[in-house]
Amino acid sequence: MAILESLLNPAYLDLFYFTALGVLFSCLISFLPALHIYNVIGIFLLVILKFEATMAPMQLIALCIGMIVGYSILNTVPATYFGPGDESMSYYILPSAAWVAKGRGFESILLTGVGAVGGIIMLAVLAPAFLWFMPGLKTITSPHMFWILGTVIAYMILSEWPKGISQSESCWENFLEGWKFLGVGIATFLLSGLLGFIVMSKTLVPIEFAFQSITPVFVGLFAIPWLITNIINIGQIPKQHDPESIELDWGLVCRGTFGGFLGGFFAAYVPIVTAGVGGLMAGHATAQRDGRLFVMSYGTCKTVYYVGSFLLFFIPGLSLTRGGLAWIVTPVVSVLTLKEYALFVALMLFAAGMAYMMLAPFTRMCIWIVEKIAYFWVSVIALIIVIPAVFVFTSWGGLAIMTVATGIGLLPVMFQARRMNLMGVLLLPVCINMAGYGNDVMRFLGLI
Amino acid sequence: MKGFTHFISGIAVASFFPQAVHMASQEQSFILCLGGIFGIMPDTLDFKFAKYFHKSDFEIRPDPNNLDARVIAETVANAIRKAEKEGRGTVQLHTMQLGSNLWRSYTLAFDSATSEVVVDIGPEVDTGQVPFEGTELKDPEKAHARVKVESQFFQQFDKKSQIAIMTGPCFEFVKRDEGKIEIVFLPWHRTWSHSFTLGMLIALLVGIFTFFTVPEGPNPELYTIPRWLLYPLIILFGSMVHIIEDSTGFMGNNLFYPFTKDRTNGLGLMSAAEAIPNFLFVWTSIICILYNLDRFRWAPGDTPPGIENPASYFFWFYVIPLAVMAYFFFKGKKAKEAKEKGRPADFDGATSVERETDASVI
Structure with missing residues (x-):
């Protein structure tokens, strides 16, 4: 009752204002081509808003809730039409590109929107249960995180199946053709892991921009290869159909939301694991096959990953800092009580509703842009924005890292291997470091 | 079954060894991953090797x-x-x-x-x-x-x-x-790679290797199994759980290759591509893994448990979800049977095609 009274207190109206503002900002942020959300929010808060001087801690949190919820729902739109910014998006982007190619991009975006709202509702419904079981889950899994990451790596590598279509009479020729894809996948994982070790131990990014040190890596691995592919391959996208309704039933909604929630929650809870990896594992765990199911479940997964990792931070007494946004707000949050947790859930629902209402007009706007401007030029403009942006925030060192990362990022594109292997850039060094072998590896590589 | 189902089942099997859980939490060992790797290994051998040489x-x-x-x-x-x-x-x-x-x-x-x-x-x-x-x-x-x-x-x-x-x-x-x-x-699938004999052979070879290379760990008096034996046992049980899971489907396995020539039929209880049976195995594995990690935690006297009441844990996190899954599984099965009742196999019509060739499913 006390919580309800708190929530209905007019003094908290400013929080709803800041949440709404956050959702509006998220439109802007998600429009910035091919940049990772946490870096963008970091720049936004630290450099542009200089929030510390202007906002109370809870107002900042409300703004962040608005931004992360809005971003997690709305970023599907520019990512679908202009390119993915991170691995979480690139997992979805290939199937969504197929929908765009059939003129059904709008429909796929609405499906992810339904999935995302479903994910937020599940988070809200389960929020009280989190208070009950999350402390126990943390106690059990804390000493085991490194090998859990190890199993994620092992599964990522082992679950990639050969794609070779050689029909030669020679067994060996067929075998090598099939293994070409697997070999590229493994090489991509190892090379990106090596890059991760180098970037984490001896980054070329100037110290004043240390908080942006991973930006050029992500831009190079995920964004630029996608833009280059678009520039080379795609002429004009076909006319996009604006549907009056989408084909859905409750069974599909429940299955998609449930599967996506599992993947998103796993990604939110286990450090370094992203929505893409979580979605892959949950998709396999729940044997998803339907294209609509995949797209919708992805919407849930991505939203639960981004918002859930932030929500975990607010569970009183748990001290679970997952995801970049939780780290950003850590300095301004001193005590977390049930009241802040309940407020979080309320603001999250409000932001989700608002973002969902904006989804259709936002999509129409993006479609209008890509229909007016040739897709080739959209990609060229995105590339022209991204490269100077990386230079501004990370200088020449960042550009050098970005160039190397682009080379690695192009490998799966050229050989049709999984882009997810590029997550080796974080998974491998973090897993090895958590297991306590990081220094040995870095010594072996001559990095220390 | 899906590859992920086999993978996580293998990890679940490995988590039943207290020494393996202790090695993971105290010595930063990846030994539990071994169960997962050998859980998915039979399909890896088939789809990444055997199919090319048939x-x-x-x-x-x-x-x-x-x-x-x-x-x-x-x-x-x-x-x-x-x-x-x-x-x-x-x-x-x-x-x-x-x-x-x-x-x-x-x-x-x-x-x-x-x-x-x-x-x-x-x-x-x-x-x-x-x-x-x-x-x-x-x-x-x-x-x-x-x-x-x-x-x-x-x-x-x-x-x-x-x-x-x-x-x-x-x-x-x-x-x-x-x-x-x-x-x-798919005659090259689920033959030698899905046999108990291959699992035992690999376990034997690994056992010989670990016998000579793996020293006894700390506190051996706590365990009934010597450390060197842990590796082959996890490999053996990891691959066995894959074979057992596959036997619940239609295709079956060649259990004692080369002593048996052909695949035996599976029990036909569920299809490899069905969502609920796959998830049932996955969820069971997750519940087992968490329970085992908790009950085999190091120094249980000094460390508080994550699961304070196992009966309540199994009731809320296993029995209830199991009941929900069973409800939807049998409801779906009934609806499918009603739909297909009396309908002859239609080979000429434009019906959907249901035989699976996707490696990630079978």
Whole structure:
């Protein structure tokens, strides 16, 4: 009752204002081509808003809730039409590109929107249960995180199946053709892991921009290869159909939301694991096959990953800092009580509703842009924005890292291997470091 | 079962060894991952190695510029005739790629009631198997063929096989004692790689290696199994759980290769691609892993448990979800049965194709 009274207190109206503002900002942020959300929010808060001087801690949190919820729902739109910014998006982007190619991009975006709202509702419904079981889950899994990451790596590598279509009479020729894809996948994982070790131990990014040190890596691995592919391959996208309704039933909604929630929650809870990896594992765990199911479940997964990792931070007494946004707000949050947790859930629902209402007009706007401007030029403009942006925030060192990362990022594109292997850039060094072998590896590589 | 199901089941099996859990939490060992790796290993061996080295008696590479369903059906029928004469015959069907994202599809079915091989040339499809309207063959003579064979044949289930994208399927025809021809789908799958004998052989080799290389760990008095034995046991049980899980489906395994020659039929309790059975195994594994990690935590006297009341844990996190899954599983099964009741197998109609060739499913 006390919580309800708190929530209905007019003094908290400013929080709803800041949440709404956050959702509006998220439109802007998600429009910035091919940049990772946490870096963008970091720049936004630290450099542009200089929030510390202007906002109370809870107002900042409300703004962040608005931004992360809005971003997690709305970023599907520019990512679908202009390119993915991170691995979480690139997992979805290939199937969504197929929908765009059939003129059904709008429909796929609405499906992810339904999935995302479903994910937020599940988070809200389960929020009280989190208070009950999350402390126990943390106690059990804390000493085991490194090998859990190890199993994620092992599964990522082992679950990639050969794609070779050689029909030669020679067994060996067929075998090598099939293994070409697997070999590229493994090489991509190892090379990106090596890059991760180098970037984490001896980054070329100037110290004043240390908080942006991973930006050029992500831009190079995920964004630029996608833009280059678009520039080379795609002429004009076909006319996009604006549907009056989408084909859905409750069974599909429940299955998609449930599967996506599992993947998103796993990604939110286990450090370094992203929505893409979580979605892959949950998709396999729940044997998803339907294209609509995949797209919708992805919407849930991505939203639960981004918002859930932030929500975990607010569970009183748990001290679970997952995801970049939780780290950003850590300095301004001193005590977390049930009241802040309940407020979080309320603001999250409000932001989700608002973002969902904006989804259709936002999509129409993006479609209008890509229909007016040739897709080739959209990609060229995105590339022209991204490269100077990386230079501004990370200088020449960042550009050098970005160039190397682009080379690695192009490998799966050229050989049709999984882009997810590029997550080796974080998974491998973090897993090895958590297991306590990081220094040995870095010594072996001559990095220390 | 899906690869992930086998993978996590292998980890669950490994977590039943207290020493392995202690090694993970106290010595930063990745030993529990070994269960997962060997859990998925049988399918890895099949789909990444065995399938490339299987030689077929007949290979069908349809010419996209001169399509004729009868030619395909005749070749399949010839493989059946070979089996009639020599005991066994195999045929590999290849796909037709027309462009980077364009394929010509066709289907193959075996009508056991009339002893006919049924082939239909389908439309062009993209890699997502979405058909392009208007690309069907106009000439019905070329698009559809039924070729009768002399022998009677039987198979596990009357389903069409669609040959459309990536790699096509392979069939083996085996003459059984009563003279009937058995149709074996993907003859290179679930044979030696899915046998207890291979699991035992690998475990034996690893055991010999670890016996000489793995020293006894700290506090050996706490454990009944020496540390060197842990590795082969996790490998053995990891691969065994894969075989047991696969046996719940239709296809079965060749359990004691090379002592047994053929795959035995599975129990047919569930299909490998079904969502709920897969998730049941996954969820059971997760519940077991968490329970084992908690009960085998290091220094239980000094560390508070994550699960304070195991009965409540199993009730809320296992019994309740199990009941929900059972409800939806049987409801779905009932609805499917009602839908299919009295309906004969339709080999000529444009029905959906249900036989699975996707490596990630089987």
